[in-house]
Amino acid sequence: MRFRAKIVDVACLNHFTRVINTIAKLAKTCTLRLTVDKLYFILTDKVANGGVSMWCELSQGNFFDEFQMEGVAAEHNEIYLELTPENLSRALKTAQNAKTVKIKLTNKHCPCLTVAVELPSLSSSSRIVTHDIPVGVIPRRLWNDFREPSVPDFDVSIYLPVLKTMKSVVERMKNLSNCIVLEANLNGEMNLKIETDLVSVTTHFKGLGNPPWVSEDGSQNSTQDRDPESMAEARIDIRKLLQLLAGQQVNPTKALCNIVSKRIVHFILLHEEVSLQYFIPALA
Amino acid sequence: SDEFWFDPNEKGLALRSVNSSRSAYACVFFSSMFFQHYCWTAEPELCQKKRQSPLTCKLIMKSVLPVFRCLNTLERNVEKCNIYTNVNDCHITFKLFCKHGIIKTHNLAFHESEPLQAVFSRHMCPNVLKIQSRLLTDVMIHFPTCQEEVTVAVTPMKVCFKSYTEEEIDFSKAMHTKIHLNPDEFDYFQIGVDSEVTFCLKELRGLLAFAEATSATVSVHFDVSGKPIAFSIEDMMVEASFVLATLADIENRESSQQSLCLSQRQKRQKITDLISSKKKSQEYCVCTTTHFIKYCIFQFHSLFFGAVSFKEQDVISHTLHSLATASDAEDDFDNEQLSHVV
Numbered sequence: 001m002r003f004r005a006k007i008v009d010v011a012c013l014n015h016f017t018r019v020i021n022t023i024a025k026l027a028k029t030c031t032l033r034l035t036v037d038k039l040y041f042i043l044t045d046k047v048a049n050g051g052v053s054m055w056c057e058l059s060q061g062n063f064f065d066e067f068q069m070e071g072v073a074a075e076h077n078e079i080y081l082e083l084t085p086e087n088l089s090r091a092l093k094t095a096q097n098a099k100t101v102k103i104k105l106t107n108k109h110c111p112c113l114t115v116a117v118e119l120p121s122l123s124s125s126s127r128i129v130t131h132d133i134p135v136g137v138i139p140r141r142l143w144n145d146f147r148e149p150s151v152p153d154f155d156v157s158i159y160l161p162v163l164k165t166m167k168s169v170v171e172r173m174k175n176l177s178n179c180i181v182l183e184a185n186l187n188g189e190m191n192l193k194i195e196t197d198l199v200s201v202t203t204h205f206k207g208l209g210n211p212p213w214v215s216e217d218g219s220q221n222s223t224q225d226r227d228p229e230s231m232a233e234a235r236i237d238i239r240k241l242l243q244l245l246a247g248q249q250v251n252p253t254k255a256l257c258n259i260v261s262k263r264i265v266h267f268i269l270l271h272e273e274v275s276l277q278y279f280i281p282a283l284a
Numbered sequence: 285s286d287e288f289w290f291d292p293n294e295k296g297l298a299l300r301s302v303n304s305s306r307s308a309y310a311c312v313f314f315s316s317m318f319f320q321h322y323c324w325t326a327e328p329e330l331c332q333k334k335r336q337s338p339l340t341c342k343l344i345m346k347s348v349l350p351v352f353r354c355l356n357t358l359e360r361n362v363e364k365c366n367i368y369t370n371v372n373d374c375h376i377t378f379k380l381f382c383k384h385g386i387i388k389t390h391n392l393a394f395h396e397s398e399p400l401q402a403v404f405s406r407h408m409c410p411n412v413l414k415i416q417s418r419l420l421t422d423v424m425i426h427f428p429t430c431q432e433e434v435t436v437a438v439t440p441m442k443v444c445f446k447s448y449t450e451e452e453i454d455f456s457k458a459m460h461t462k463i464h465l466n467p468d469e470f471d472y473f474q475i476g477v478d479s480e481v482t483f484c485l486k487e488l489r490g491l492l493a494f495a496e497a498t499s500a501t502v503s504v505h506f507d508v509s510g511k512p513i514a515f516s517i518e519d520m521m522v523e524a525s526f527v528l529a530t531l532a533d534i535e536n537r538e539s540s541q542q543s544l545c546l547s548q549r550q551k552r553q554k555i556t557d558l559i560s561s562k563k564k565s566q567e568y569c570v571c572t573t574t575h576f577i578k579y580c581i582f583q584f585h586s587l588f589f590g591a592v593s594f595k596e597q598d599v600i601s602h603t604l605h606s607l608a609t610a611s612d613a614e615d616d617f618d619n620e621q622l623s624h625v626v
Contacts, residue, residue: 087459094426108460122419124468129426132460 001079001137003034003105006066015099016063017092018249019056019274024056024085026246026278031138034069034079037061041085042050042146049262051281052240055148072140079105080143082136083113091115091131099126107242111137149279152266154258155232157213158184160267161205163255166192167245169203172237175200181282182241182265183233186210186226187221194238211256231259234282244278288348290341290376292324292369299521300400303344307529308487309400312494318521320364341376341394351378351390361386369394375612404512404527409505410476411438415469417495417517423463423568424492431461433531436506437480443467448482448531458499467538471501479508482531491515491526498522506530 007013021032023041027049033040039057039244045053060067071077095101095117097111102116114134121127138146160166169192173180184190188208193237194201244267259265287387289300296315302308318324318371364381379386423445427434433448446462467473495502495517506513516525 090428090459090460121466121469125466127466127469128464131426131464132462134457134459204623 001072001105002068002070003103004066004068005060005064005103005118007063008065008099010203011061012065012099013092013098015095015273016097017089019058020085020089020092022247022249022276023054023056024089026243027076027236028087029082029084030054032081032083032135033146034071034081036069036077045279045281046147050240052147052239053279055277056221059273059274061161074197075179076140076143080138080146081105081111081113082138083133087131087133088113088115091117091133095119095129106132111135129215138211149277152258152260152264154266155226155261156184156186157211157256158190158259159209159211160188160255160257161208163245163248163251167242167248170238170242170245173201173203174242178236178238179235180241181233181235182259183207183231184257184259185231186228189222189231209252232259234259234265236265236280236282240280244280288343288345289397290394294324296322302400303487308484310525312492313523314520340397340400342397343376343392343394347392351380351392361405373398382519395598404514404578406503406505406514406516409507409514410474410510411479411504411506412472412474413438413443413470413504414472414501415504416471417492417500418604419469420502421492421496423465424489426461426463428459428461432483432484432486433482435480435482436504438475439478441467441472443473472503477531479506480508480512481509481513482530483513487527487528488515491517491524494524511562555580 027041027043029087031040031042032046033042038057040058041054041056043049043052043054045051051278060095069077071079090152092101095115096250097120099118099120101118102114104114104116106112106114108114109133113135115131115133117129117131119127119129132175170180173194174194176199177196179191179194181195185195188206190205190211192203192205248269250271252271254270255268257265257267264284265280267276267280269278271275287301289298289423291298291300294316296313296318298311298313300311300626302310310614316561317515332530342390361382362380363383366379368379369376373392376394378390378392380390382388422432427445427447428537431447435446435448437444437446444464445465447460449460455605462569498517498519500517500519500549503516503518504513505516507532511528511530511531513524516523518524
């Protein structure tokens with residue numbers, strides 16, 4: 001099992017750091033899956049996470065100048081690691097003006113992801129900063145736990161409003177209640193509602209647009225039969241929603257959510273080189 | 285420790301402090317030239333009492349810090365600061381003359397106390413490094429702010445700063461960071477003995493902030509593990525030094541803090557229980573200023589004291605110290621320091 005990768009471009013490094021920062025805000029520990037072409041940051045819907053799950057996919061070619069990976073075995077050319085993204089975030093934080101950043105899998109006192117940053121210095125040789133981040137190697141028999149989640153059979157799919165606006169609305173609501181109701185219809189309307197004994201607050205968004213989904217057999221999605229005015233709603237933990245919104249450092253190219261009434265909300269945020277899916281279950 | 289020693293003498297004003305576990309000591313000495321007006325006098329009649337030591341005032345840190353707390357406000361509003369002591373009623377008065385005719389007067393009670401001085405001779409240290417403060421900060425920035433202890437490993441060929449984790453903490457959880465530096469990045473590099481010393485980084489951050497504000501060169505004097513390490517800055521008007529205890533390395537790599545000797549006057553008292561840094565609860569407060577502004581007040585932890593030694597001629601008892609004034613007027617300081625003001 002081997003892994004070595006190198007970033008030389010400042011913009012790529014910056015972008016990669018921002019992705020890691022976003023992941024670090026969403027999960028305390030997560031699984032990093034390495035394949036020949038892609039990196040995945042995965043969080044499975046365990047009770048410990050409050051049922052939240054995450055799937056983030058990056059194409060390595062968009063970030064790394066060099067990328068060599070040898071998986072556990074020839075037929076299973078992948079590596080699954082358990083990692084604390086906050087450590088990776090910290091290691092990259094002070095590396096932004098680096099000449100090169102190398103990431104490799106090493107075995108010091110335990111398996112580690114070693115980040116070696118080559119920084120410019122006044123002297124003849126560069127300054128090297130190394131960070132050894134302990135990781136756990138996930139054995140092949142557990143890999144099934146980390147499969148890509150399928151898009152749920154949703155009732156409504158809608159584009160999200162500008163995330164910054166949504167975030168500031170939700171931030172203020174957080175002070176009033178722990179749960180928020182997210183509802184939307186096929187007419188491009190979305191409401192964010194909180195209700196307590198003393199007060200209820202609703203923010204209405206209009207004209208958001210609904211993404212066209214084509215189901216696998218090529219026919220139009222069954223939601224077409226749905227009354228466009230009818231709202232699908234889910235009551236979710238406001239902190240989880242805020243975690244997702246607050247963690248975004250860059251505006252995504254496309255941001256949408258799929259609501260399964262009273263069950264789950266599935267968020268999809270697409271950037272040019274990164275796709276992030278985040279599932280928040282509805283509260284009872 | 286929450287205490288702060290305020291020691292005016294003929295040559296200038298020394299501010300000192302030490303932490304509760306006596307493993308870190310700091311001293312900042314402002315020469316009389318730092319101040320616009322500095323006056324230290326003694327009342328002749330008290331000489332007859334044959335007081336053995338000059339007056340040293342011990343203040344409570346918590347009462348001093350608020351006086352100089354908000355740096356931005358200080359920079360903008362305060363035009364002059366007068367400091368004077370009245371031994372008779374045991375008060376030190378800080379009078380801040382602010383804009384718009386506002387005068388803020390702070391009267392702080394002090395205890396008389398024996399002076400505090402660490403026993404440590406820098407010139408006995410085989411290893412001496414001098415490094416630009418900017419560079420030192422750039423190195424320390426790679427350690428997470430929660431990193432308590434750092435080890436510096438030196439040989440005549442290279443220098444490495446690395447994070448230190450105590451044995452009890454699970455190695456497989458903590459991130460380890462290492463920074464390699466080339467000897468030619470230092471202004472002065474003399475390594476007499478290969479060594480690896482571990483000290484508390486948190487204690488140092490106060491000095492680093494001060495150093496950066498003054499763009500000074502930081503001198504590092506140290507020996508082998510277990511012996512203290514001193515970080516100091518010297519310039520024409522201010523000298524600051526921090527002396528930190530280091531972990532003693534026992535063969536099988538178990539670390540235990542070496543007991544440090546405390547002595548006041550001529551008595552030597554052993555400190556047997558040095559609290560490990562993990563258990564120290566450190567409330568870290570730095571209020572830094574450049575020469576242009578006012579005072580640097582640090583809170584230190586961890587130190588050791590040595591015997592206080594002071595020459596007989598300093599032993600003039602006195603009652604009233606008069607004004608020691610610091611002002612932020614341009615005429616005090618050379619132009620290059622003005623450029624530090626944002």
